[in-house]
Amino acid sequence: MLEEEILDFSRRLECLPQFCVLTAPERDLLMQNSAKLLVGKGQILFQQGDLCSGLHILLSGQMKLAFASPQGQEKVLRIIRPGESFCTAMLFTKQPYAFFSQAVRNSLLLHLNKQAMHEIMASNPLFMQNIMQGLADDYQQLVIDFESVRLHSAAERIVRYLLREMEASHASSGVINLDVAKGLIASQLNLTQEHFSRILNELHRFGLIILDGRRIEIPQVDALQAYIPATA
Amino acid sequence: MLEEEILDFSRRLECLPQFCVLTAPERDLLMQNSAKLLVGKGQILFQQGDLCSGLHILLSGQMKLAFASPQGQEKVLRIIRPGESFCTAMLFTKQPYAFFSQAVRNSLLLHLNKQAMHEIMASNPLFMQNIMQGLADDYQQLVIDFESVRLHSAAERIVRYLLREMEASHASSGVINLDVAKGLIASQLNLTQEHFSRILNELHRFGLIILDGRRIEIPQVDALQAYIPATA
DNA sequence: CGGGTCATTGATCTAGGTCAACTGGCGTGG
DNA sequence: CCACGCCAGTTGACCTAGATCAATGACCCG
Numbered sequence: 001m002l003e004e005e006i007l008d009f010s011r012r013l014e015c016l017p018q019f020c021v022l023t024a025p026e027r028d029l030l031m032q033n034s035a036k037l038l039v040g041k042g043q044i045l046f047q048q049g050d051l052c053s054g055l056h057i058l059l060s061g062q063m064k065l066a067f068a069s070p071q072g073q074e075k076v077l078r079i080i081r082p083g084e085s086f087c088t089a090m091l092f093t094k095q096p097y098a099f100f101s102q103a104v105r106n107s108l109l110l111h112l113n114k115q116a117m118h119e120i121m122a123s124n125p126l127f128m129q130n131i132m133q134g135l136a137d138d139y140q141q142l143v144i145d146f147e148s149v150r151l152h153s154a155a156e157r158i159v160r161y162l163l164r165e166m167e168a169s170h171a172s173s174g175v176i177n178l179d180v181a182k183g184l185i186a187s188q189l190n191l192t193q194e195h196f197s198r199i200l201n202e203l204h205r206f207g208l209i210i211l212d213g214r215r216i217e218i219p220q221v222d223a224l225q226a227y228i229p230a231t232a
Numbered sequence: 233m234l235e236e237e238i239l240d241f242s243r244r245l246e247c248l249p250q251f252c253v254l255t256a257p258e259r260d261l262l263m264q265n266s267a268k269l270l271v272g273k274g275q276i277l278f279q280q281g282d283l284c285s286g287l288h289i290l291l292s293g294q295m296k297l298a299f300a301s302p303q304g305q306e307k308v309l310r311i312i313r314p315g316e317s318f319c320t321a322m323l324f325t326k327q328p329y330a331f332f333s334q335a336v337r338n339s340l341l342l343h344l345n346k347q348a349m350h351e352i353m354a355s356n357p358l359f360m361q362n363i364m365q366g367l368a369d370d371y372q373q374l375v376i377d378f379e380s381v382r383l384h385s386a387a388e389r390i391v392r393y394l395l396r397e398m399e400a401s402h403a404s405s406g407v408i409n410l411d412v413a414k415g416l417i418a419s420q421l422n423l424t425q426e427h428f429s430r431i432l433n434e435l436h437r438f439g440l441i442i443l444d445g446r447r448i449e450i451p452q453v454d455a456l457q458a459y460i461p462a463t464a
Numbered sequence: 465c466g467g468g469t470c471a472t473t474g475a476t477c478t479a480g481g482t483c484a485a486c487t488g489g490c491g492t493g494g
Numbered sequence: 495c496c497a498c499g500c501c502a503g504t505t506g507a508c509c510t511a512g513a514t515c516a517a518t519g520a521c522c523c524g
Binding site for chain 3 (some may be wrong): 385386424430445
């Protein structure tokens with residue numbers, strides 16, 4: 001990378017909660033062992049079965065983690081948004097990737113070298129702590145997603161997703177603007193696009209949401225919440 | 233704990249791959265901050281939603297990790313066998329347990345204090361490395377299980393399970409002796425006991441396995457393996 | 465204006481779940 | 495030593511959540 005790029009990326013790293021505990025020299029060292037990656041929409045970043053090579057950070061664009069069945073259908077594991085890092089587990093295991101990663105939009109990524117990460121973690125306990133917590137939280141989230149697929153109905157999963165997105169977006173405005181194709185959300189919830197569409201429609205007929213393309217309005221949050229247990 | 237118990241458990245710890253890198257004083261320190269737990273069959277070790285308190289190691293008996301739906305049905309996440317530790321992720325996150333843990337048989341457990349674990353990890357990098365790898369491998373396994381439930385058919389999951397158990401048991405003898413109730417295995421594979429039973433029977437009718445209670449014989453491994461893609 | 469991608473809708477199918485009855489040990493207590 | 499009850503497992507009849515297949519609509523964007 002160019003000198004100026006290193007500076008630029010180092011400054012971006014500073015803004016990320018996991019990396020803000022690094023000193024300037026530590027950040028620089030990390031950047032000198034990093035690669036900038038431009039991945040075009042539809043392009044594969046790594047394949048299922050590849051050996052791991054370090055930690056990825058998405059700076060801009062959108063990526064997906066997914067796995068493919070022998071019959072060719074794919075199931076989305078997770079959508080990555082800017083600022084998020086992924087494949088933390090790969091820093092600590094020798095196993096190959098269990099899923100592949102593909103750009104949903106043109107994306108700019110940083111790839112941090114495994115060796116360098118280990119060195120800095122060894123010297124900066126707080127940083128190590130952050131990375132560890134990130135991994136543990138990923139684990140927890142995966143358990144929760146697993147639970148969700150195994151014991152909630154399709155409608156329930158969707159309602160939970162909507163409520164979570166609303167929380168996450170900004171201060172319970174009652175409006176969600178999906179930044180992902182509905183098909184990908186459906187897949188993430190382990191549903192077909194068709195079924196997803198039908199259920200959104202049903203929620204709409206019940207007056208629980210107002211649909212307008214990728215914009216979804218929730219008139220009364222508690223009414224939607226109340227929908228969760230009964231399918232009525 | 234009694235002085236002699238500490239000695240005893242310390243010696244047991246020495247045999248576990250993750251803990252064998254500890255020095256004797258480190259092990260002793262760990263044991264002084266540990267609790268011996270006897271959990272009777274059917275008894276709950278911790279509940280979904282409880283706050284975490286450290287790492288668990290199963291010394292003898294059998295435990296299960298599972299979660300319960302509001303309708304009361306439970307889904308097994310994992311069966312724990314002697315020598316295995318669990319809830320590593322809980323050392324690094326502040327979130328509560330996403331599942332509960334119950335003794336399948338009378339069990340003897342060691343509960344290692346979180347604080348003490350952190351101290352020893354800080355002073356023994358190799359130990360930390362082991363724990364981290366354990367967590368990362370757990371993560372990987374969970375991804376694989378998740379994949380399996382989402383894209384393999386019931387029969388395929390069962391065949392994979394049988395093949396894996398055979399590998400694990402001892403040197404591909406072609407015979408598996410299930411050490412867990414079939415209902416629990418079924419639940420782990422996200423199946424009902426009934427469906428599980430039917431499919432085992434089908435495999436038997438096809439001559440792929442020989443059934444005798446919890447003893448299952450696989451006459452030709454490759455024939456069973458070949459069954460995986462097609463449902464015929 | 466023509467061809468992608470994304471989304472909706474309808475008709476039909478099926479894997480696996482549910483409910484219920486039955487079987488076969490096996491440990492306990494009379 | 496038998497009878498009883500219990501637990502694990504099996505079997506059968508039926509049902510349903512969600513998938514699949516196929517057609518159509520609504521856009522963008524070049």
